[in-house]
Every structure is written in structure tokens, then in C-alpha cells.
Amino acid sequence: MNIKEELMITANDLENITILYAEDDFQIQEGTVQTLNLFGIKVISANNGLEGLELFNNSKQNIDMILTVIKMPKLDGLSMIREIRKTDKFIPVVITTAHQETDFLKTSIDLNVSAYVLKPIDIYQLRDSLIKAIEPKILKDRLIEKHQLMLTQSRFATMGEMINMIAHQWRQPLAAIGTASFNLKYKLQTHKFDLNTKEGQKEQASFFEKKLDEIEYYVQNLTATVDDFRNFFKSDKKIVKKTINEPIENSLKIMQKSLDSNNITVITQLQSTNIINIYENEIMHVILNILNNAQDNFLENSKESMMININTKDLQDTTQIDIFDNGGGINDTIIDKIFKPYFSTKKEKNGTGIGLYMSKTIIEQNHQGKLNVYNEKDGVTFTITLPTI
Template structure:
């Protein structure tokens, strides 16, 4: 087989002329390829074929190292492409040296071609390791130069025959390698461009992800903002309703005083008239006396009714006026746990007085780590009392419909949470339907029968906690299961200037 190849190459050499047509074709094949791998493959094949080489290598430089990027053999269909084998590497494993490193270094250094017709006999490399060991015959090594810059090196060998690389063939290799130089540069640029577009794509993806994350954060913030805004709107609404309520109460207070006073006077006057009728009974006949006394009785009863209901109206007006207490109460360092315990006690006994059969289980969880805080004790205890009364009323109502298997329970809890005091008043009573839970802080909203509730308790509580103490108040409930009122009060150590000035 080697013999056959030698003959073929020798024959070809004899008949050889510079065939421009096939050079042009080969050159076109090379320049038409942009993918580096394909380009190197075609280049290697074309050069080996056109130069009459037996083996060929194409080396490219990377960080001042020469790497074998293409390797071909006339007998072998398969080429080794883009393995980036450093020539030094093959140097170390000396039994596996593939080509002459001194020749590569010489060409790289001088940027000139070397043609050896019988490498082990002529030229300056006869004594070098590779040549001594492998005794190659013909060697052609030529630089690939583009715009004066060394781009790569082509190394060709023919170990079967001397004088394989005739001047014409050297010329062909030079022409092909110069067109290869441009193509290699282009395909390297193309690779860079692909790399760049891939990193760009990655960057875009990364940025998109970042933007999406930011967006999500913004949405969360927006939702929080909306919730806060709604809370502020609700607070403002309640505050203005409170002010309106107080205003109305103020207007009603005076005429109501007249009604109450004159009703009282009317009662006194009817008593006086009774006495006078008694004094004059000799001058009047019995029938007239009875008639007058009948009328007086009615007048007195009516006046008493007016007085009684007037008193009730007065209480309501008094409650309404709590929305606009002229002077804020005096703040005092107070132990919230004690204040709450007192309120529980007071409310429980109040309920027992009204209804001796009233029963409730009371659970208390007081956090002993709560420091004293500056509050207006009578205002806060008002809030507690109303809440506990509401709870007692709700469990009482529920026990009317579920007399068995129901333990009315009130649970009061306090906790120190990050410089704030959290107070929770929980009952297992009839609960609040979700359709009305938004209204419970409105003044006059009540579900209790006339005379039992004014609907002012929670609206005044809201005023006291939010406006008066810069705290928060929330209600949560499930119908027929529970109601929970949560109050959050800031822990205040020093009596604030404004409050002390106001006093």
C-alpha cells in the first residue's frame, strides 16, 4: 500500500503544472466556510491533496502556545479537528511526538517557509530529536499570514519520498494558506460573535429575571401601600364620622337639657297641683276632683316618661361627646396587665348584677415582660370594658341558642411584641357576620335591641386607640365561632411634650 501511494505521488509530480482552475476551486471551497471546525477540516483535506503530502497539521496560536487544531493523513478518511493539542505536550511524551517542534518554532519566529527535501540529510534540523528518531523525508512548513500578522502554521510531511514538495506545490500551499488566513480570521470573529451573542442572550435573560423579580417586589410594595392607604381612608372616615357625631351631640345637648329640666319641673308642678286640689276639695264636687286627679295622673306619668327617655338620650349624647373630649386626659405610667385585669373584673360583676344567672369561663394570659407605658388609663379601660362587655353579650346570646355543650369562654392575652404591646380579647360567642364586620367601627352601628346598645363603643374605642394613643385596633370574627379584638399600643416611656402641654 505505501508503495502504491509513492507511485501515485511521483506520477503526479511529473505531470504537474500550476493548475489555476483547481487552485481557485480549492480556494473557493475554503473561503466559503465560516464555521471554524468545517473550515479546518476542508482546509486540511484540500492542502494535503493539493500539496502531495502524506501527513499534515494545522496549528493555531492561543496565549502564545502553539496548538494542533487539525491533523490529517492521506490514508485516513477521518481528520482530527479542534482538539487543541499543545505541541509541547506531545514533546513531553517523547515517544508520541507528531512533528518537529524546532521547525514550528523557527517558522513561528521568522514567519518564513521551510522546505526540506530530505530532512534527515539536509538543512539545520538533521540533529533534532524528532528528525533523528522518525527520519522523515520531505517536510514543508509554512506560516499563515494575514495583514502581516501570523495566524497559524501549516506543517506537511511526506515520509515516503524525498523532494515531494516541489516549488509549484509550495506555491500552491502558499496561495491556499493565504486564502485560509482570511477565512480563519473570519471564522474566529464569527465564533467570537456567536459567543458574544450567547453571553448577550444570557445577560438579557438575567436582566429579564432581575426585572421580573423587581416587578414582583414592586407589586408586593404596591399591595402593602394600597392596604395602608385603605386603612388611612378608613381611619379618616371614622375620624370625620366621630367629629360629626360629636358635633350633633353638642347641638342636641342644650335643647335636651331643656326637655329634661322642664319634664322634671312638670312632675313637681303636678305634685303641687295635687296638693292644691286637696286643699280646695271642699269647694269642688267629688266627680270634678276625680276627673282632675285622673288628668293629673296622666300628666305626671307622661312627664316621667319624657324625663326617663330624656335621661336615656342624655346618656347617648354623653357617649357621642366622648368623640370630642375637649381636653385629652392625663397620661400616666400604667401597668396594662393590671388595668386589663381590673376591667375584666368590673365587666364580669356588672354582667352578674344585670343577670345573676350569667356564667362565663375566663382565661387570662398576661405577659409579665410588658413594661409600664404612658397611656390615659381611664380611656384605655373604657376600651377594655366595652370589648369585654361586647364579648360577654355575644357568648350570652350564643348560650341562648346552644344551651348544652357550650362553655362560654373569654380569653384575654397580652404580649410584648417588638416594643409594642399586643392585647387580644377573644370570645367564643355568636360572632359577627362577614357582611357587617366592616361596619362595626362606625358610630351608631349596633345589632343590639334598643336600649341595650348605642353602637358607639367600638367607634369611640377606635378614636381612643388610633388618635389618642397612636395605636392600632382590629377585629376578626367567624360567625357562630369566635370574635377577636386586637389592640396594639406603642410602648411610650416619656410623657410626650404635646400631651403635657395640653394638660
């Protein structure tokens, strides 16, 4: 399905929505409800504006649209809408009316009425008006759903990268634990200590204590690694106040073994002291994504000296992070496309094409900052600016 098809709203989109319908004429109400049911629409009926307002206030989270007449006892339709607009400025509203006065049209515009249908009601005109009215809400829901799907895909992709990083982090301590346990076993099997003497007993105790201390140290190292990764994937989303340097350092802590094993040098100049409001794990997600892309590029285009520079500094109202790598830069023909969803230069390596899109979303929508990229020298720089408190 292409983008144009995704954005098309049809009668099928009316199925399973819930409409609050206010109409004081019982026969018209009954006939209209039957028509709405034919479209698959659920209807909550009110006999006047006051009853409609009460039903809305009690069930607003379940109501997708308002359909109402103007003239009703106790509270007219426009007054009902005016009260509803005090708590919900965007719920779609369609009015059925036999009136076409200028005053009504002006008031309906002021109340953000989506459409109106003249009486006697034409079924197809009503259907088309409902489709037109619900369209912005459906498109918004689809965009939110698409964004959530991309976020999930991005997190799964990052999780795969994290598993590789855990392997790098764990390789050395696991090897050290294996060596220590082998030495203990070997010393026992070969009777290297003379346990008939106090000196031999003391020597064995000292050796065992040393090796067990080593094992304990490396187990703690493994536990700390697990905690680092578990904290990164915590689902709770809380604003924290801190400098940008800490999430950068935590990101490097997670990825350092992978970078070292690939002979990639990281140079940092973290000079920012500004306190900023951030979602820390989201910022780490962005940093790790940029570092991973740099590493992938280095591995694809072998280079003798591979280097990443990370600098932070304070400007007047912002904190700036520059991440530069000397991996040759990004082709000028695609550099303007790299933040678009599903655009990837790594398709042969199962690149998702959503990492940089999500990074830009995190920085610009969730943090009201800016994420830009430009080529310089023999590499590329990603620049992040975040507002300070």
C-alpha cells in the first residue's frame, strides 16, 4: 500500500466509531440511528442538548464524533457544542439542520463545526459528511500508529545491536573467569600445594582467595553490564535534569568494547556544564545510533586510522553536541534523505532505515531541539542542539 492509499478515507473507516447523536424528534432520531447502524457506527442517543452534554461528559473517552440538530428543548445544539468545546476543542461535529441563516453559519465556524447536512437527511450526503468530519482524527490516529510501529522497530533494531555489544562486553570477563576456574582446578588435580605443612596450606589459601576475588570482580563486572543495558531499555519515560555529558559517557560505556575491538578511537571533549531537561534513555538511543552508524561505515569501508570525535559545548540558550567521524562522509546525493523514514544505505545488511528518522524525532519533537548533519574534511558531523533550562 502506497502513501496515497494509506491516506484515503472511505466508508469502511466509519465502522466501529461511536457517535453522540442529539435529536429531539423521536421518529427522525430512530430513522437516523438505523442509518448510522447500517454504516457500522455505534450511536449514543440524546433527546435534547442538556442530555447530550451530560452523556458526553460521562463518556467522552468513548465518543469519536458529535451529530446534532440545532433547535432542541432545555439546551439547543449550538449551546451544547459550545459547552463541549470547553473541554474538547477538536472532536468532530456534524450538524443536521433545516436552517441556512448567516448567523448559524458564522457560529458553526466559530465552534469549529466540521460539516452540516440539510434536512430531510440524504443518506449518502450524511455518509460523505461523516467521512469528511472524521478524516482528520483517523489520519492523526494512523500517523500515531505508524510512529509507534517505527519506534518499536527502532527499539528492536537497537536491541539486536545491544546484544552484539553485550557479547563484546562479556567476552573478556568470561574468559578471565574461565582461566581462574581452570587454574583452581589444575592446582587441585596436580597437588601443587603441600597440605601437610602449614606453609603449603597457607599458600593454597592465598592462591584460592586471590582467584576467587578475581572471579568475584568479573562477576560484578558482568552484573554491572546487565544493569547498564537493562536501565537503557526501561520503559518509564521521565524527564531528568542533568548535563548532556552523562548520557554520552553512559553510551560510550555500553559501546566501548565494540569500538575497541574494531580499533576505532574515540576522543571526547565534554565541556558543557549547562543543565538541560532530557529523557535520558532517548538521548542515549540517539547517541548510540549515530555511533553505530559510524562503526558500520568504518567496517564497510576499511580505513587505517578510524576516529570518532565527540564534543560538547554551551551556547547562549542551548547545549551543542558534535559527533564527527573520519569515515569519508555521506554522498551528497543522499545526505538530504538520511532522516527520512525507511531510507537506508545498509539494505544488504538488513538496515531498517528508521534509526536516524527516530533520532531526529526524539531530538526535535520530544526535546524541542535540532539534529543536523553535514560533511567536512574527510568525514561527517552530526550536530545536536538542545535548549537549556
